[in-house]
Amino acid sequence: MSELRLASEKRLRIFTGRAFPELAESVAQELGIPITPTSSYDFANGEIFVRFEESVRGSDAFVIQSHANPVNKHIMEQLIMVDALKRASAKRITVVAPFYGYARQDKKHRGREPITARLMADLFKTAGADRLMVVDLHTSQIQGFFNGPVDHLFALPLLANYVGSKVDRSRLTIVSPDSGRVRVAERWSDLLGGTPIAFIHKTRDPRIPNESVTGRVVGDVEGQTCVVIDDMIDTAGTITKAVDALFNAGAKDVIVAATHAVLSGPAIERLKNSRVSEVVVTDTLPIPEDYLFDRLTVLSIAPLLARVIREVFEDGSVTSLFDGMS
């Protein structure tokens, strides 16, 4: 390794907030570097204090924080870390948000609503972020909200390769739980050799959060093993209603694959009580030990994050890792 390269290696630094330090630790291990020690604590009134324990001057800083529950606290902590890095002369600051909070509020569904996904991007920019790195945004166009480069990573190859290795592809149908995700279902289909796709006609009352009304299955799923794909499982209402609709339409078996295991409120009970044979998610968010159950499979996103961080640091190509997906 040349001296020049060694000098640049020294500048790559990984930082983690308190949302999910285990994920950052796995990423750091993949990269073969330690996490830069940081003190973070809350004052009595809930305000957050952050200080880095080493000089960060000149560093290429990657601040890993998934916007896990409590979402607002973890976002604020990441903003504060970015501010501290900027003021301590980090050379470049990348906000790594494996799960980007508020992504579902990406447009005004009705009058007098915010576009909080945009506000988030503005906040990170104002704090001093030079770039964003995120996994499976709720909608791709959120990338345009941030005034700077966005590395949009996809868990699809990870999830699809796992599912593809477990099922008989000749009897497989990829199912989008709503019409908006059909394009993603097509990508799954391409990756698994051209399997048929179907979708659930879902309607939602925008006045009631986390509540959807599942309609009919569009497509023939009779006798098929169905893989329902989604960006996230929050309360699991969407996904379990889709599972029911598919069995009612004659599916032989149903697997669920989703990137972000938000798993709020009744999610685990709903999944346990559902007829789904396997729920496959990634660890973009922490999953408490007591949430784990035998039909839940958690795939690690850390190797992908580490690979992309390495590419960004070395001015390599991130696009080439995803074969033109956007």
Ligand code: R5P
């Ligand atoms: C909706 O458009 C999203 O892609 C997810 O389907 C939804 O947010 C999941 O939420 P829940 O699990 O609460 O139904």
